[in-house]
Every structure is written in structure tokens, then in C-alpha cells.
Amino acid sequence: MTGPGRARRPCPTREDQGPPGRPHVTDRGHAPQARRRRGRVGWACAALLVLVQLSLPAPLHAQAEKPCRLALVLALDVSGSVDAREYRQQLDGTARALLDPEVQAAFFALPGAYVELAAFQWAARDQQHLLLDWTPVTSSAVLRDMAARLAEAAAPFDDPQTAIGAAMLFGEAKLRERAGCWAQTMDISGDGPSNHGPFPDEVLRDLPPNVTVNALVIGPGSRDNITKNLANAGTLLDYYEARVLRGAGAFAVTARTFDDYADALKAKLLRELRPLAVASAPPGGRAPTGRLEPQ
Incomplete structure (x- = not known):
């Protein structure tokens, strides 16, 4: 006693x-x-x-011992050109892509290293809203939780302006939080050219050399003009390829409408998550870009 x-x-x-x-x-x-x-x-x-x-949860041990092979941030356009139905198609399409068995297999294709994923919505220059903060994707349960949170998300903005450059700056700041990952990739989805804030090609010049910017272009055949002057107007896909894509192996995926968004995002994720693509990409610089049409 x-x-x-x-x-x-x-x-x-x-x-x-x-x-x-x-x-x-x-x-x-x-x-x-x-x-x-x-x-x-x-x-x-x-x-x-x-x-x-x-x-103790096994993923905690695994995460502590394994390196991060890719930091991937998804940037979703929710500016005024995206109506309520299209907004829901975009968020639900992202959730559907994360639940796809092929995409999940791609996340875990390199057992010795994991992927960190984040996502945010953007509209005008000062309008960015974090949907998913950095999360190590260590199991299918993690992806199911992310998909559930996306399904519950609501549109935070109704501004008609489109600020791609500001969205890129926000995405680059998020990627700096995961500078220790082998590669950093930003995905910009959009259905129109930038008409507010810094121009995206100006932002590209100041991005760190190891940041890759890919794109999901919705309505790729629409015009890229922001005025009524159509003298030098090109397509929206041309605009993204010239002013938004950046880095070794950067590419654009196209969706004819928001109805095709989930399939387009799946095609893009499968390409981005390939371990060989991450391991073989030389650091920095603008490289020849490619187009990827979802099947």
C-alpha cells in the first residue's frame, strides 16, 4: 500500500x-x-x-517512413460563367474520378512513396476557397472521405470575373507547403480566358522551376477573346497551351462540356499519377506540351 x-x-x-x-x-x-x-x-x-x-494506425507508420513522390493541387474554376448545374457537375465529377478504381490504383502504383492531394475553388482575383487541405493519400478510405467532402461542398462565389493568374499564385503558395515532395503539380480547370488580376503568363515567369502546371479545358473550341475584337482570337485550348501550361511534360485535357468533366479528369489523373512520368521528368523549364482527349 x-x-x-x-x-x-x-x-x-x-x-x-x-x-x-x-x-x-x-x-x-x-x-x-x-x-x-x-x-x-x-x-x-x-x-x-x-x-x-x-x-496505432498503419498509415501513420508508413507515412513516417515513406517519401512523398508528388504534391498535386487541383484548382477548380467556379467563376460566374459556371452555373449551379455545372458547378455540381464539376464537384461531383471530381469526386467520381477519385473513386474510380483505375485512378485509385494509380495513386498507389508506387508502394514505396505516396501522393499528397489538395483542392481549391477559384473565381476573381481575391476569391480562392480551400476545399481539401493537404492530405497524404495512403488508402482508398482517404479518397472516399475526400469524395464525400466534395459532394457536400457549396459554391462560395458568384463573381463573373475569371482570375487564372491569381489562382495560380494561390496554388503555388500551397505547393510551397509541400516543397519536400519529389514533384509539385498544379491542375487548373477552366471554361474561359483570364479577364481579372495578373495574366497567367506573367505569373508563370515567377513560379519555381520545379512546379508543373497542367490544365483541364472545358469547351476547348470556344474563343479566347475577352473583348469584342475578334481579329486575333484563337481557341480557348490555344490560350491555355500558350499562357497556362508550364513545365516538363505539361499537358492539357479537354472536356467538350461539363458533362464530360469526370471522364476528362480521370484521364488527366491517370497520366499525372504514373510513377514513370514523375520520376523521369527533368526539373523546371517550359517543355513541349501535349493534348490529351479523354476516351
């Missing part, structure tokens, strides 16, 4: 054991009984430590 002011210590310490080679003598002087009692308590403590370690 412990006396007043003395707390019971369930596990013996080195001090409790006494100097090496000498038995610890209890108050009553029964050294053999004390040794047996201490031995039983020591085994109990060791078993308790093992149980605690085994009860």
Missing part, C-alpha cells in the same frame, strides 16, 4: 531496480518476493507497450 503523497508507478525504472548485481530490497526486506513481483510488472509493461504500438 502506498503512503500519503506517493504515486504508484506501474512500471519499474532503473532507479527502482537498484545498482546492477544487487537485489532491490523492499521495506520488509523480502528481496526474492520483490524480484518476482518486479519481474511480473516488467513483463506486463512490455506487453502493454507492444499493444499500444500495434494499435
Whole structure:
């Protein structure tokens, strides 16, 4: 029985054991009984430590030991040109792509390293809203949770202006938070050219050399003009390829309408998550870009 002011210590310490080679003598002087009692308590403590370690979630151990191979941030256009139905198609389409078995397999294609994923919505220059903060994708359950949160998201803006450059700056700031990943990729989805804030090609000049910018262009055949002057107007896809894409192997995926958004995003994710594409990409610089049409 412990006396007043003395707390019971369930596990013996080195001090409790006494100097090496000498038995610890209890108050009553029964050294053999004390040794047996201490031995039983020591085994109990060791078993308790093992149980605690085994009860920790496996992904925590795996994450601590494995490197991040890719930091991927999705930037979704929710400016005024996107109506309520199209907004829902975009968010639900993103959730659907994350739940696709092929996409999930691509996330886990390199068991020795994981992917970190984040997503935000953007509209005018000062309008960016984080949907999903950085999360290590260590299991299918993580992707299911992300999809559920996207399905519950609501449109935060109704501004008609489109600020691609400002969205890129926001995405670059998020990628700086994961500078230790082997590669950093930003995905810009949009259905119109930038007409507010810094121009995207101006932002590209100041991005770190290891940041890749890919795009999902909705309505790629529409015009890229922001005025009524159509003299030099090109297509929206031309605009994104010239002013938004950046980095080694950067590419654009197209969706004819928001009805095709989920399939287009799936095609883009499958290409971005390929381990060979990440491992073989040289750092920095503008590289030849490609177009990818979803099947």
C-alpha cells in the first residue's frame, strides 16, 4: 500500500531496480518476493507497450517512413460563367474520378512513396476557397472521405470575373507547403480566358522551376477573346497551351462540356499519377506540351 503523497508507478525504472548485481530490497526486506513481483510488472509493461504500438494506425507508420513522390493541387474554376448545374457537375465529377478504381490504383502504383492531394475553388482575383487541405493519400478510405467532402461542398462565389493568374499564385503558395515532395503539380480547370488580376503568363515567369502546371479545358473550341475584337482570337485550348501550361511534360485535357468533366479528369489523373512520368521528368523549364482527349 502506498503512503500519503506517493504515486504508484506501474512500471519499474532503473532507479527502482537498484545498482546492477544487487537485489532491490523492499521495506520488509523480502528481496526474492520483490524480484518476482518486479519481474511480473516488467513483463506486463512490455506487453502493454507492444499493444499500444500495434494499435496505432498503419498509415501513420508508413507515412513516417515513406517519401512523398508528388504534391498535386487541383484548382477548380467556379467563376460566374459556371452555373449551379455545372458547378455540381464539376464537384461531383471530381469526386467520381477519385473513386474510380483505375485512378485509385494509380495513386498507389508506387508502394514505396505516396501522393499528397489538395483542392481549391477559384473565381476573381481575391476569391480562392480551400476545399481539401493537404492530405497524404495512403488508402482508398482517404479518397472516399475526400469524395464525400466534395459532394457536400457549396459554391462560395458568384463573381463573373475569371482570375487564372491569381489562382495560380494561390496554388503555388500551397505547393510551397509541400516543397519536400519529389514533384509539385498544379491542375487548373477552366471554361474561359483570364479577364481579372495578373495574366497567367506573367505569373508563370515567377513560379519555381520545379512546379508543373497542367490544365483541364472545358469547351476547348470556344474563343479566347475577352473583348469584342475578334481579329486575333484563337481557341480557348490555344490560350491555355500558350499562357497556362508550364513545365516538363505539361499537358492539357479537354472536356467538350461539363458533362464530360469526370471522364476528362480521370484521364488527366491517370497520366499525372504514373510513377514513370514523375520520376523521369527533368526539373523546371517550359517543355513541349501535349493534348490529351479523354476516351
